[in-house]
Amino acid sequence: MRKGESMGLTEKEAAERLKTEGENVFGESRKTGPMKIFLGQFKDIMVMILLAATVVSVLLGEISDAVTIILIVLLNAILGFVQEYRTEHTLEALRSMTSPTAKCWRDGRLSEIDAAFLVTGDIIELEAGDRIPADCAVLKAAGFFSDESILTGESTAVGKTAGDASDRDNSLNKPNIVYCGASAVKGTCRAEVIATGKNTQMGRISEMLTDIDKEATPLQKRLAELGKVVAVICLVVCIAVFGAGVLRGENVFDMLMTGITIAIAAIPEGLPATVTIALALAVSRMMKQKALVNKLHSVETLGCTSVICSDKTGTITENKMTVTEIATVHEDYYFSGMGYRVSGAVTKGGDIAINPMNEKALTESLRCGVICSTAEISTQETPKSRNRGALAGKGEWKVTGDPTEAALLIAAAKAGITKESLSGNCRIIEEYPFDSETRFMAVHCSYGSEKRIYFKGAEEVILPRCSQYMDENGRPAAMTAAVRRGLEEKAGEMSDKALRVLALAVCTSDKLEPDRGNLVFLGFAGMTDPPREEAKTAIRKCASASVKTVMITGDHKKTAVAVAAKAGLLKGGMAITGAELDKLSDEELDRDIGKYTVFARVEPVHKLRIVKSFKRRGEIVTMTGDGVNDAPAVKEADVGVAMGVTGTDVTKQAADVILMDDNLATLVNAVEQGRCVYANIRKFVRYLLSCNIGEVLTMFLGIVMGMPIILLPVQILLVNLVTDGLPAIALGMEKPESDIMNRPPRRSDEGFFSGGLMWKIVLRGVLIGLSTLASFTTVMRLGGSVEVCRTCALITLVVSQLIHVFECRSERRSIFRMNPFGNMKLVGAAAVSFAVLAAAVMIPQLQVVFSTVAPDIIQLLAAIGFSIAVPLLAAFF
Structure with missing residues (x-):
């Protein structure tokens, strides 16, 4: 150890370095403030179109339209804000990354300080259970192992030893360096801090994150595409209405205002809010699924x-080491029950139930694994042994200590061997700890009337020191060249199966002699981190x-x-x-x-x-x-x-x-929810656009044909607010279709209107518009007043839309092949919309508001008849 290392830095030296190096923290991710999250909800192109429509509505004096659109935009923004803000707070609760304190030598004294104040040159002490607070060079280690899986992905704890005193390179996978964020699993260690904060391996990875910009999601791209389509439709409608009116000799300014008004009517105001609601509902369902x-x-x-x-x-x-196999010279034994599960059994040759107590070499191997262990396992309920060699119990073992040693304890418990069962016959005298240089552990104990040393370690270290092996009767037998060769081949076979192989051996001795030879080979323990x-x-x-x-x-x-x-x-x-x-x-x-x-x-x-x-x-x-x-x-x-x-x-x-x-199964459920959400968005986009095209076409053709205004603005407002919005939201709650996870995912460049969706939207919009217009003209020919004609047109428009919403439940099946009660929320939404329509037509006070009158039975049948004709006509296309 170099001069001054044991004393560490003085507080004055540390304070000076802290000013130069900065605190031992990563660059804090800038938290998004509430106002920024809220304003971010208005970046969507459809929302921008709606805001523009609001301004135009105000200029035209259509204050009720403007207020309605603003309320819808605010609802959309509030829903998005609540979700993102709630997530920010949830993430805050999950934060538990860096070690809050560190045991550090300052002014010649060992004290506990805030890990944020560590600087290079500080000397720290580490022991099992500690989170390593900075990248450090090992100065002295005693059986020290570190779990670096969060940095390297290695599931096995890594042994650490002191290296070259001048080596300050903190590259990954170095045996003389311990890394910030890793955890101490076993042993003790003294180390010198060589990198803090952003200069640690973890800090560098954290910095990499700032260089990555998030792209728009496929849905955001598709909605932007949809927004452009809507903008083009609005422009075309405005020009067409204006041109048709001017050609008829109407006032230029009046026709311009009319064109703009109808164009605004073409905008599906509820779409952004409906998309957000559908996503929020999916988020809620996923939260329930963890x-x-x-x-x-x-x-x-x-x-x-x-x-x-x-x-x-x-x-x-599972990131839980599990013994799956123990091989002795004469037999292979297999262990069921993966991870830390309590239940499991021991079999011979793969499927032959055994009594482990009759298998002498196996029993002694497991006993060796238990004695050569500093780990502990426990359960809330005492597990039951169905028979010797099989253990039954609920839940998992609670494990403390080295995962490898815990795996050996759990394997032994399945055979009925525990530390408690051995305590009466076995008393540990002295221990030689596992070290990454020697690669073995030895425990000297008194067992019954004799004293023994049990060894556990790497196969290539223990096997060469064995001159005997335990035979089937539990007696030592000479290790011949053929037996040794067979054991080496067996160890190779186990390694080829990705098993970590440990050799177990024993000898009799009155004192601890970790380097002695002439050991009795007991068996190989093969363990893995199971899927x-x-x-x-x-x-x-x-x-x-x-x-x-x-x-x-x-x-x-x-x-x-x-x-x-x-x-x-x-x-x-x-x-x-x-x-x-x-x-x-x-x-x-x-x-x-x-x-x-x-x-x-x-x-x-x-x-x-x-x-x-x-x-x-x-x-x-x-x-x-x-x-x-x-x-x-x-x-x-x-x-x-x-x-x-x-x-x-x-x-x-x-x-x-x-x-x-x-749980990866939760991810699969999330994928299914994602597919369902997109399918549902396509469903209600189909519904909303079809309805809006129907409304615009009705108004446009009425103007072109020189007819009275088919629907008044307040009537269109009623349709957009009630009969469009509620059913669309209910479509967003449609359950996944049964074969949704048997289809390939859609391509990233697939357009929103792929699969003939645009054709379906336009066709149905045209049919809705023509049937509404036909209803108006038919009732007029039957002698109805303009108010009655408008009322019947309103009834035809709304009822045809409510029928169409059930068609939109599937792009693959017709309305006649679906259970109409498969989505009861949709049934309820349609019922509410129909009730609102009935109230607007039948209640005198609402008749005044919406300029409606109650039609007679013939007029009503005509209006409903044209609504029913729409799906029948669509069946021929």
């Missing part, structure tokens, strides 16, 4: 996801929905491939490492990236490059992750998804969606 949505529009973007880039550790896997069962299901569902799922991990290629195969991800795909990626140009990567389903040994910059490559190919990319190393790619993706339980604060901040239960 998914928190940051931005409203990201809900719909999930629906057109074509590629999911998933992190491995903690996302596809989540729900992740397997989610991956299958994504495949059926034509969504490609790829795994991106910092783990070794062999491990990644094995996990991918178990999770159902491989299936003909290839694997590639970060080093191999570096050899490919962007053009080569874009050409070949579709071949790969596994990306191993990747760093944050690789993840970012992979996401960008998929996006350049026109894919809509969803990136899931929990670690800081995932954050840049999560932010770059079209939809970033963070894990709410295991996810780091940086990743949650970068994400659009946060899975509160870390």
